[in-house]
Amino acid sequence: MGVGATLPDAELLDPHGATTSLYAALGGWLSVLVLYRGASCPYCNIALNTYQRELVPELAGRGVGLVAISPQTPDGSLGSREKNELTFSVLSDPGNQVAKASGTLRAPSDEARTAQLQLGLDLAAVNADGTHRPAHAHHDHRRRRTRRPLVRRAPRLHHPLRAR
Numbered sequence: 001m002g003v004g005a006t007l008p009d010a011e012l013l014d015p016h017g018a019t020t021s022l023y024a025a026l027g028g029w030l031s032v033l034v035l036y037r038g039a040s041c042p043y044c045n046i047a048l049n050t051y052q053r054e055l056v057p058e059l060a061g062r063g064v065g066l067v068a069i070s071p072q073t074p075d076g077s078l079g080s081r082e083k084n085e086l087t088f089s090v091l092s093d094p095g096n097q098v099a100k101a102s103g104t105l106r107a108p109s110d111e112a113r114t115a116q117l118q119l120g121l122d123l124a125a126v127n128a129d130g131t132h133r134p135a136h137a138h139h140d141h142r143r144r145r146t147r148r149p150l151v152r153r154a155p156r157l158h159h160p161l162r163a164r
Contacts, residue, residue, distance in 0.1 A: 007033075010097040012069065015078035015090060022069075022098060025089045029065035035099050038072035039080045049084045056088055065089075071096045 036044040066088040081090040099105040
C-alpha cells in the first residue's frame, strides 16, 4: 500500500473495550498510523514514548494526527497509554484487520514457526500472510522509523477520508 492510498474502515476497540472504527479514530484528520506489537514489546514502548515526546507536537503543528493500533487486548492498550502518558489514540485490533489491509502483516519464518510449535504456540492464524511491504515496514521489530522522515513526509500526505 502506497502513501496516500485509502485504507478501508475497520472495527477497533478503544482502551476501555468500547467499539470504534479506524475512521472515527482518525476524526477526519490527516494521520500517521502506527502499527505496533503491543505493551509487552519493549521496543514498541520506547517508540511510542518517543513519538509522544518528539513527533506528536510537530505533527499537531501541521494539522496531522497520530493513531497507534496493536492486536493486543484493550487492557494492553490502556496500559500502553497510561504507562507512556500518551495523548494520541491507542486502539486494539484483535483481528489485525488494519495490518492485513495495509500489507504489513507477515507470516513467521519457518524457523520461528517451528520454535512456536515446539513451545505449544500455534500463532499462524494471527500472523497471517500479507506480503506487500511498505518502505517503512521492517522485518526486524527493533528497527523503528525516526521522527524526521515521518515529519518530512507529513506535508505530502493526502487526506485518506474522502466524502463517500
